[in-house]
Amino acid sequence: MDSLRRLVGDLGELERAWELAPFVSSGLDDLGDVFSLAAAERMIHTGLPLSAVRLFRDGERLPDEQYRRYRGSNPRSREQLADGGRITDLVGRGATLVLEELQTHHPEVSAFAAALARETGYEVDCTAFLTPPRGRGVAPHFDLIGVVLRQLHGSKRWRIGRPVRRWPSRVQAVDPQAVEPVLDVVLKEGQSLYFPRGFVHVGETTDEPSLHLTIGFKGVTWENVLRTALAEAAEQVEELREVLPPAFARLDREELLRQRIALLTAHLAGLDWAALPPAALQPRQPSAARAAGSLEAALRRRAAD
Structure with a gap:
């Protein structure tokens, strides 16, 4: 359970709260070997597919056209990619950057997610959220899977409300005025926040920026x-x-x-x-991507054969 302990210090507390109540873990180790601000910057400048990126400002999603570019000039093969320069500019103007399905695009996150899948028996999805100071990204909503938010850089305030429906199986709109709060916390580096599926949540940054990983656990009902x-x-x-x-x-x-x-x-x-x-009954977790240096090792293995 080594990987799970890097998200939640007390596994007993997680077991007691699972699918029932949110809680905060503190004193966790640095997770920079899995993901970081530098890793996010490298990703947006290396031809990331447009489908792997979303941007939000004040709860509203920005149109893809604002940060889209094409690979090459051939009209028949103009793959849509994320434009790192435009994304950087939009973040500087208050937009929240969301990097989807990191377990598909980032080797270290992929290996971490695969380890979590083995330890929990659940399919694991990882998403990164980067928000500038005094910013709010996604509007109040709930997820259909249990989630751990792992703060990597800066801080973010989270307000957690009771579920509109316990253990929901479909998405529905949330009335922010009708949310009954159960937890209001500023999450800092070295902390994580767990909340079960269905719990309404909304985050906003303080006077400093925030980078966190949202790690979702999709189980078999x-x-x-x-x-x-x-x-x-x-x-x-x-x-x-x-x-x-x-x-x-x-x-x-x-x-x-x-x-x-x-x-x-x-x-x-x-x-x-x-x-x-x-x-x-088993999670459909994709195989972990190879970590850095594996391609060189494969070449050496081929030469030895």
Whole structure:
């Protein structure tokens, strides 16, 4: 659990709060070997795909056209990329920079996310948020996955509100006036904030800038498990594959439904957890990208072979 401890110092507290309540961890070690302000700057100037970047100002997303460039001059292969110079200018004018899916584009973050996936059994997604002083990026909202915010540089104030709906399965608009606050904290370097899915949150910087990693944990819900179990049951219990009777048939549909529910209940009651397809229960985490120096090592290995 070494990687998880770099996000949350007390794993017992995390276990008690998981899916239930937010809390803050302090005294964490430096995470500069995973991601940093210098790493963010390198990324935006090395041909990052436009789809991996978003910018916000005062809760509103800025149009892609404001920070888009094209690779090459051939109209048939004009791939859209993020323009590092324009992004830098927009951040200087108060915009929040969001770097999406870092586990896809950054080797060290990728390796860290893969380790977290092994330790938790969940799919892990990593996003970086860079906000200038006295700035607010994304409007109040909630996520559909549990999240740890790991402060890397500067500080940011977070206001956390109770869920609009406990353990939501779909996104819906949030009325900022209706948010019932449960936590108001300024997150500083060496600290992290955990909150479960559904908890409404909004962040704004203080008199200093902020860079933090948002690390999301996407687990398998009981709904997912039961849907999988139902599909397996239909393969084994033929009555569950039968179509409903036609409209002209003089049959008691309610009694038929009760019978099918009894069959399904009996099947599920005897179901062995190990009998469920492993793919339905395991995280779909991409393989970790190779760290720096791996390409040189691959060349040396090829020469030795």
